[in-house]
Amino acid sequence: MSGRVLAAIAALFLVLGLVAAGTAAAQPAGGDAPSVTIQATPGAGVSTASRDIATGSGAGMAILFWALALGTVGGAAFVLTRRNLIAAVMGMVGTFLALAGLYMMLYASFLAVIQMLVYAGAIMVLFVFVIMVLNRPEDEPWGMVGLPGKALAGLAMLYLLVRLVMLVWSVNVPDTALVAPAAVAFPGDAAHTVYEFGSTAAVGTSLFSDYLFPFEAISILLLIAVVGAIAVARPLNDADELPGAQPPAPTGGH
Amino acid sequence: MLYTRLALQLQAFTPAGLAIALALGFCGLFTLLAVAVGPKSVNPEKLKPFECGSEPIGSPRGRYSVKFYQVAILFLVFDIEAAFMYPWALLFTKLSTTPAAGPGLPTGVGIFGFVEMLLFVIVLVVALTYVWRKKAIGWE
Numbered sequence: 001m002s003g004r005v006l007a008a009i010a011a012l013f014l015v016l017g018l019v020a021a022g023t024a025a026a027q028p029a030g031g032d033a034p035s036v037t038i039q040a041t042p043g044a045g046v047s048t049a050s051r052d053i054a055t056g057s058g059a060g061m062a063i064l065f066w067a068l069a070l071g072t073v074g075g076a077a078f079v080l081t082r083r084n085l086i087a088a089v090m091g092m093v094g095t096f097l098a099l100a101g102l103y104m105m106l107y108a109s110f111l112a113v114i115q116m117l118v119y120a121g122a123i124m125v126l127f128v129f130v131i132m133v134l135n136r137p138e139d140e141p142w143g144m145v146g147l148p149g150k151a152l153a154g155l156a157m158l159y160l161l162v163r164l165v166m167l168v169w170s171v172n173v174p175d176t177a178l179v180a181p182a183a184v185a186f187p188g189d190a191a192h193t194v195y196e197f198g199s200t201a202a203v204g205t206s207l208f209s210d211y212l213f214p215f216e217a218i219s220i221l222l223l224i225a226v227v228g229a230i231a232v233a234r235p236l237n238d239a240d241e242l243p244g245a246q247p248p249a250p251t252g253g254h
Numbered sequence: 255m256l257y258t259r260l261a262l263q264l265q266a267f268t269p270a271g272l273a274i275a276l277a278l279g280f281c282g283l284f285t286l287l288a289v290a291v292g293p294k295s296v297n298p299e300k301l302k303p304f305e306c307g308s309e310p311i312g313s314p315r316g317r318y319s320v321k322f323y324q325v326a327i328l329f330l331v332f333d334i335e336a337a338f339m340y341p342w343a344l345l346f347t348k349l350s351t352t353p354a355a356g357p358g359l360p361t362g363v364g365i366f367g368f369v370e371m372l373l374f375v376i377v378l379v380v381a382l383t384y385v386w387r388k389k390a391i392g393w394e
Binding site: 104109110114117118121122123125126129130132133134200201203204205207208212215216218219220222223225226227228229230232233 | 267317318319320321322323324326327328329330331333334335337338340341342344345348349367370373374375377378380381384385388390
């Protein structure tokens, strides 16, 4: 039991180690290759106005991508193979963190930070609480049993696989896919401040101008989530606890 | 060549990567050292769960009250609310500045950004009030 938890933590460390190694490998190597000048913009976090960086970091970026891809798939495989649910959640956190790294490679640094804060932080907490609430020794994973069930599951997986392959086949990657998208300018701004695409400031610029109504609608959505949370945990007929459930574990007994 | 701009952008996160690498390196190193070098004497008494010297009461695998889950969802909601304030705070100066009336004239101060976030927060204050009235925060 604890061995599996240790294995989960070790896997998490491995993923993070790969991320760190990839980050280090992403350092542009010095050399006398032709260089490009890049104008640093506010929000990019680069202090110097412009820098020359050498080419030759493509291999490092490829290593970074494959390390993160391995971390994502490895974490998912870890989740699938664990019988200990807490260990599975740890594998899921590894997947989330590797995904955050992939988002960062897609110029979505704000999304990457949110991925870490909300998914690796809050959603993980939610999963752990679900496991704690539903924790019963007799709970066995529900599965398709018998030949018809297995045939149905197999067909469903085959359908999913075919659709995925069709999707990958149909996507036509343009040559400019690896070039950073255009920076975002703030509307009505006299100074024409531009922000690096995907940065927090650029996301905010879109959110608070073009997508103002969806932004305000999010607050309604969050309100609905609060009402749902209250409704799902309301007492049934003044009986505070479900019959058979243990009372809340005493806390602070140290 | 195509990757160079991305490399520059990721370079800004090098300190964070370095901090993660160092933290994991030290944690892993000392864990491995403890496993490899530390003395081991295994007996049934030492493998028992330890709870401040007391005898464990019941199974740690029991079910918990659903209220913990409720608290987790409420935390998630207000966590996401805070996440939306992050870009807003970064752009607040920009959102509070009105364009100048003409070239050379100073820019004005507006309440656009303030009202935007005020509307957002008011709805969530309604949510907080609802939670409060339903006595979901607070424990019996």
